Amino acid sequence: MELLFLGTGAGVPAKLRNVSAVALKLLQERGAVWLFDCGEATQHQILHTRLKPRRIEKIFITHLHGDHIYGLPGLLGSRSFQGGKEGVTVYGPKGLKEFITVTLSVSKTHLQYPLNIMEIEEGILFEDKDFIVEAKKLDHGIDSYGYRIQEKERPGPLLVEKLKEQGMMPGPYYRELKEGKKVVLENGSVINGVDYLGDSQKGRVVTILGDTRPCTAALQLAEDADVLVHEATFADGNEEMAWEYYHSTISQAVDIAKKSNAKLLLLTHISSRYTEEDGRQLEAEAKQLFDNCVIASDFLEVKVPLQTE
Structure with missing residues (x-):
């Protein structure tokens, strides 16, 4: 289980950071990839990685702002052109189905695989023998969801x-x-x-939040998470601006991580106003508040280890 950041910026693409997209690679667990958000040029970002679009079986959209969805029609179409045959399920807020179907229809894009679009509400979205995915509504200007991906208990090692x-x-x-x-x-x-068999191994938890102000739902989704992916659009000192635009500062994201007992905090959705040097300084400041914290950059890969590792 690994996280691969394809875009870590906010609002508009920039040279340093593309807009939002992160892949949860479950290649060993189920031979598949789950994608969370799909901002403009996500498929271009994929070209710089080993990720194969045909491996993408689920796409979870946090909300319908353009920097989180404008890359979706292109990716869906290219996946078909590249020989993807297995079905894809796309989850997201109300309005997602219209966005996808109208875009594909107007552009005469015909997919060669089944596409299932599920407009969601809060609750359990998916469950099988290995994973549970839960969604909760966050605090943003439009409906924005956070996702909790919980791996079920794994059998212990063979003795x-x-x-x-x-x-x-x-x-x-x-x-x-x-x-x-x-x-x-x-x-x-x-x-x-x-x-x-030895003692069973506790399953891992990955929490990926959409754009949000600090809120109770974020705390609930992040409870005891092995990895928490939280937006940090603004540096500390910009709390009023963050509140006005329904976003979070670095220290607000850290506060969520601490209160929820998350083990690793990965900060993303960084405003394009911050340079690469700014980013290093922001990470240093964040680490003073929460040692196990990283400001994600495009193409960062993070392994989510078993708790016995």
């Missing part, structure tokens, strides 16, 4: 040494035992994988 003590050396049975299944050996004896 290889214990198996070897029983005379069972590594082989094809190990995979089934790792899954907690029973296997029948050639001599007829039965081994239950459950008896050879």
Whole structure:
């Protein structure tokens, strides 16, 4: 599980930062990528990475401001032209379906894969045997959502040494035992994988918030998160401007991280007024408030480790 930032700027594209998009790479977990927001030129940013658009199976849009959605029609169309056949589900606020369908219709873009558009409300959006995705409405000028991606509890490690003590050396049975299944050996004896697994591993939590002022929903979504992605459009000292434009300052984002007990804070949606040198200074100031904090830059990749690592 890794996060790949494709755009970390706010409002308009800039030389230093493109507009909002972040990919959650779940290649080992499900062979797929989930994309959160898709600002203008997101597909251009993808060209500079190893990410394959055909791997994108879900797209979560936080809100319908242009710097978060203007790249979506192009990406959907290019994915089809590049041979993507597997279906895609796009989640987002009311109005998203009209935006996508009208744009594709007017441009005569015909997708070669099924597209499912789900206009959301607060609650559980998706759940399978491995993950739960929950959304809550944040405090912004238009409907803006935050997403909590929670991995379910993972089976414990296979106790290889214990198996070897029983005379069972590594082989094809190990995979089934790792899954907690029973296997029948050639001599007829039965081994239950459950008896050879260590303690289960707590699943990871990644919280990705859309544009927002500090609010209760942000705290709830970020509770005990392994990684919190929070906007920090303005530097400290600009609280009034942040409030007026429904955004957050760095220290306000840090406050959410501390109160929610998040382990790592990744700050994004940085105003284009800040230079690269400004960014280094802002990160230094942020670290004084919360040591495990990084101001994300375009193409930053962050691994979300298992809690045992």
